[in-house]
Structures are given as C-alpha cells and as structure tokens.
Amino acid sequence: MQSHTLEFSQPAHLVAKSLIGRRFLVSGCGGIIVETEAYAPDDPASHSFRGPTARNKAMFGNPGTAYVYRSYGIHWCLNFVCTCGSAVLIRAMEPHWGLDVMRERRDVSDDRSLCSGPGKLTQALGVDGGFDRWALDQYPFELGATRIDDLNILSGRRVGITRAVDIPWRFGLGGSPFLSRPFN
DNA sequence: CCGTCGATGTACT
DNA sequence: GTACATCGACGGC
Numbered sequence: 001m002q003s004h005t006l007e008f009s010q011p012a013h014l015v016a017k018s019l020i021g022r023r024f025l026v027s028g029c030g031g032i033i034v035e036t037e038a039y040a041p042d043d044p045a046s047h048s049f050r051g052p053t054a055r056n057k058a059m060f061g062n063p064g065t066a067y068v069y070r071s072y073g074i075h076w077c078l079n080f081v082c083t084c085g086s087a088v089l090i091r092a093m094e095p096h097w098g099l100d101v102m103r104e105r106r107d108v109s110d111d112r113s114l115c116s117g118p119g120k121l122t123q124a125l126g127v128d129g130g131f132d133r134w135a136l137d138q139y140p141f142e143l144g145a146t147r148i149d150d151l152n153i154l155s156g157r158r159v160g161i162t163r164a165v166d167i168p169w170r171f172g173l174g175g176s177p178f179l180s181r182p183f184n
Numbered sequence: 185c186c187g188t189c190g191a192t193g194t195a196c197t
Numbered sequence: 198g199t200a201c202a203t204c205g206a207c208g209g210c
Contacts, residue, residue: 070194071204161202
C-alpha cells in the first residue's frame with residue numbers, strides 16, 4: 001500500500017507525519033525524510049505565533065511552498081508551509097542521491113552526519129534564504145508523491161524550544177540511524 | 185563518552 | 198540587551 005499525493009492544506013502535524021519516509025530532492029541531491037516537526041499558528045513555539053514579520057512572511061503564504069529562515073545567525077532551516085501560519089520543519093534525512101555533492105558541501109567523513117539535523121540538512125542540500133517562498137512542486141525541489149505505508153513512526157517533544165514543550169509534534173522513522181537525536 | 189561554549193541574524197523587551 | 202526551531206570545537210572523564 002502507498003499513500004496519496006501529499007496535501008499541504010491540512011494541519012501541520014498530519015503533514016509532518018505524512019512526510020516521514022518520503023523522497024525529497026533539491027537539484028538532484030537528497031534522500032528520504034526521517035525526521036520532522038510541526039508548528040501551528042496558535043502554538044507559542046511557532047515563529048508565526050505573534051503574527052507576520054519580515055522573516056516569517058512565508059509561513060503566511062501558499063501551502064506547499066518553502067519557509068527558509070536563519071537559525072542562531074548561522075544556519076538555515078527549511079520548512080514546508082501548510083495551512084496559513086503553520087509549517088513543518090524538515091529536521092533530518094537519510095541521504096541517498098547526490099552523495100558526492102553533499103559530502104563536498106558538508107566536509108564530513110561519516111554519511112550519518114550529512115543530514116542529521118535541520119542546519120546540516122540545508123547545508124548538504126545547498127538550501128539558503130534565496131529559496132524562501134519557492135513552490136515545492138517545481139524544480140529544483142522534488143517531493144515524492146507516494147511512500148511506503150506501515151512505517152514505524154515515532155513522535156515526541158520538539159527539539160530546542162522552551163514554550164509548549166509538551167506538544168508531541170516531533171516525528172521520526174523508528175530505528176533510523178539518521179535522526180538528529182534519539183526519541184525518548 | 186559527556187557537558188560547555190562561541191558564532192551571530194532576526195525578533196522582541 | 199536577551200532569546201533563539203543549531204552546530205561543531207574543545208576539554209574532562
């Protein structure tokens with residue numbers, strides 16, 4: 001069995017779970033998404049919680065577009081916009097396509113650290129702020145229309161936040177060695 | 185193995 | 198000035 005094409009106009013936590021196990025490429029580089037987090041408009045941990053700003057404008061744009069923001073002044077983080085003010089942070093992937101290019105961008109010896117975190121993943125994929133608001137169904141993005149069902153999908157607390165810490169909107173592929181960190 | 189810390193753009197007090 | 202959806206270098210065990 002396989003699921004249908006991903007519909008972004010639904011609650012972000014459903015999209016986040018549906019993205020696990022799905023193929024995602026940027027200009028031919030990428031792999032299988034193994035970890036995501038959902039953020040919602042009424043969610044104190046979400047960038048959109050206090051309304052639009054120059055940075056988070058993309059979160060209020062069209063479903064199925066990218067929201068790329070700078071994290072801690074250094075890294076880039078990639079989100080998929082869902083309903084208005086909600087998005088899914090792509091936290092980790094199992095790298096599979098364009099490995100040589102991604103290894104060159106990341107300069108690490110262990111493939112497990114190529115995409116095992118939101119900042120690592122954007123560096124490996126070559127994603128930066130210039131991709132903000134771009135449509136995810138057009139090149140250079142390629143998102144798998146189907147995926148294997150019956151995956152062992154774990155959920156838990158989101159990483160690196162201080163508000164709404166008990167909302168279990170982090171999702172991951174059980175047993176994957178490519179997670180940013182284990183689930184509890 | 186583990187914890188601490190610096191880097192530093194954007195948003196908020 | 199302080200916080201932050203992070204990462205990697207470094208030091209101690």
